[in-house]
Amino acid sequence: MATPGVEVEDGRILAALALALVDRPRASLQELAGAIGISKTTLYRFCRTREQLIERLINHATQVISETLRKAELEQGGPLEGLRRLLANSLEHRELTAFLMYYWKDASVTPSEEAEWNATLDAFFLRGQQAGMFRIDIAAPALTEIWVNILVGLMDAERRGRVARSGLAALVERAFLYGAAAR
């Protein structure tokens, strides 16, 4: 690639924009730019329209998360190891994860990729069920939903100061796998 540092910088801007958009979905482009410390003009040069911006963010987030899913090698090793790799990688892309969840619904932009993502997680949990790791009295898509919501919810709770940042991974894993009941 001719420009190595550009994508990194773009990634930073995209992550910041994702966070700002989740925080205030109704913010104007002006406010959005201000929220991430750039001018309206620079944001304009980055993406000419809001529609383009959202589309670019969804594409980027989907790509990063898909890469995260791929790197997690969910098909390798035990389900628990796969889940832990997925968790660690997801926590390194909090903003994009939160954004993608938030704009999950109006993902008419890339319905195929989103469905693919869903399918990947669904298949992972299904395999985990067949391997005896996950309970079988909850359907795999429901497991995906529970996982995603605990993950995103606790990441958000951390931002709001409701839970500590350290130990977040262990908290997500514990809550998802074993629940809140005392054993």
Add this chain to the structure above:
Amino acid sequence: MATPGVEVEDGRILAALALALVDRPRASLQELAGAIGISKTTLYRFCRTREQLIERLINHATQVISETLRKAELEQGGPLEGLRRLLANSLEHRELTAFLMYYWKDASVTPSEEAEWNATLDAFFLRGQQAGMFRIDIAAPALTEIWVNILVGLMDAERRGRVARSGLAALVERAFLYGAAAR
């Protein structure tokens, strides 16, 4: 009261508006009105400004949920019974619950009531921990966050057709209490 049916009708409109606002937060008042099957003018007569509308919705939702919490009598009987009453009542106000979660962040309107709601749930889970019902290696506020996110997340998943409506209560309870691991 002089007008018995008015509040019921208002409640219907508010619930529909809550749902529409969660679905498309950036919708204009015109689109919002159309989404719930009324004209822009009627919506205007209902609430003159968007700010008023949000404030009214937050107040109403907070009130309904608080009433729900009160009716759940979380301090009566065992924690499990309290949790089940809370769950059943919450599921009867899906729209308002989802709305309140969604607009949780910009709840600068009634910070006191929101904090009170948090405090009520936190205290409930803390009592449950002291009663030996909930695990003590997860802080009570984290339990609140996990509960709320599983509840709202699965209600939303149901709307998206990812999980079946029937059995939603049992699913939430199972996921929250016992987690996804096979026992």
Add this chain to the structure above:
DNA sequence: AGAAAACGAATCAATTAAGATTCATTAGGA
């Protein structure tokens, strides 16, 4: 049927946001 209330379409002024451009300044690299 007749009166009162509710509703919606249309219109309008004022405000705001989006999209685009220009120009001066600044930061960085050759």
Add this chain to the structure above:
DNA sequence: TCCTAATGAATCTTAATTGATTCGTTTTCT
């Protein structure tokens, strides 16, 4: 240092949104 690319402030046009009003129609209740 000098040149270039990047940035931001300001401006401008156009489009969209808001808040408000009027008036004809429909619904509803008696």
